[in-house]
Amino acid sequence: MDYETIRYDGTDGVLIITLNRPDKLNAFNEQMIQETIAAFKQAGRDDHVRCVVLTGAGRGFSSGQDLKGFEERGEEVSIGEHLRQGYNRLIMRMVTLEKPIIGAINGVAAGAGCGVALACDIRIASDQASFMQAFSKVGLIPDSGSTWMLPQLIGYARAYEMAITAEKVTADKALAWGLVNEVVPAAQLDEIVAAWAQRLAQGPTLAFGLTKRAMRRASGMGLEEALAYEAMLQEVAGRSHDHREGVAAFLEKRAPEYRGD
Numbered sequence: 701m702d703y704e705t706i707r708y709d710g711t712d713g714v715l716i717i718t719l720n721r722p723d724k725l726n727a728f729n730e731q732m733i734q735e736t737i738a739a740f741k742q743a744g745r746d747d748h749v750r751c752v753v754l755t756g757a758g759r760g761f762s763s764g765q766d767l768k769g770f771e772e773r774g775e776e777v778s779i780g781e782h783l784r785q786g787y788n789r790l791i792m793r794m795v796t797l798e799k800p801i802i803g804a805i806n807g808v809a810a811g812a813g814c815g816v817a818l819a820c821d822i823r824i825a826s827d828q829a830s831f832m833q834a835f836s837k838v839g840l841i842p843d844s845g846s847t848w849m850l851p852q853l854i855g856y857a858r859a860y861e862m863a864i865t866a867e868k869v870t871a872d873k874a875l876a877w878g879l880v881n882e883v884v885p886a887a888q889l890d891e892i893v894a895a896w897a898q899r900l901a902q903g904p905t906l907a908f909g910l911t912k913r914a915m916r917r918a919s920g921m922g923l924e925e926a927l928a929y930e931a932m933l934q935e936v937a938g939r940s941h942d943h944r945e946g947v948a949a950f951l952e953k954r955a956p957e958y959r960g961d
């Protein structure tokens with residue numbers, strides 16, 4: 701599929717999706733929302749893709765909804781419907797993709813761009829990155845899953861503070877708050893993310909996908925239900941090639957060769 705607002709580059713089991721409207725800090729217009737949804741759908745269907753990296757071209761990760769488009773679309777538009785057809789579908793595509801998504805957060809992630817960053821499974825941030833719940837600056841509430849994900853990640857008080865102040869949270873503060881997994885020098889971001897992605901793509905990716913499903917589901921369950929769900933998914937993982945290979949490799953004192961099945 702040909703994309704115009706994003707880049708879609710895959711090699712060795714790793715797919716890199718690059719939001720590509722750098723002159724607007726990768727603000728989402730309608731085309732970019734729909735193309736990003738399509739890219740994640742394509743990634744889900746392609747067995748060669750075992751890990752996805754999401755990043756931004758230029759100095760921003762994404763500045764959220766394109767405010768120019770906001771102005772152009774007029775007042776009669778339904779924002780609720782726009783969310784349902786756009787960002788909500790994108791976030792659900794990401795969290796239901798049973799492959800790890802690494803957010804390579806190269807710069808500012810604002811508004812819906814912050815929500816999309818939060819929907820990644822792992823966030824590696826450049827020391828130039830920042831996170832901003834910009835919504836209240838334009839009189840809106842956090843969307844794109846931010847009201848759900850942010851309090852879970854950093855607690856209600858900090859999440860609410862980010863929402864009502866709309867101030868930038870620096871990469872170092874994001875690390876201290878548990879919003880990112882690692883902060884790295886900007887010049888080394890690509891190299892360090894590539895190493896992460898290679899490691900994940902060569903891992904037991906069926907188990908990684910089932911782990912993602914189990915953890916997402918568990919957040920809406922009690923312990924008893926989560927235990928039962930774990931047992932059900934472990935049955936699937938336990939029948940995989942990668943499980944047998946992992947055990948054999950351990951016993952034979954060699955490196956495992958996982959296939960993702």
Ligand code: T3D
Nearest residue numbers: 723724725727763764765766767768779782810811812834
């Ligand atoms: O309908 C629905 O679905 C509702 C959903 C809403 C979801 C949302 O995302 S609402 C929040 C929208 N985003 C914002 O409010 C953020 C707006 N941007 C900013 O506040 C700042 O740009 C940043 C803090 C992110 C970065 O600041 P800075 O100083 O590093 O860069 P800049 O100079 O402001 O921006 C650089 C260029 O990108 C500039 O263009 P120019 O002047 O060089 O031609 C700027 O206009 C453009 N740009 C940045 N953000 C957006 C944008 N253009 C359109 N939309 C943007 N969101």
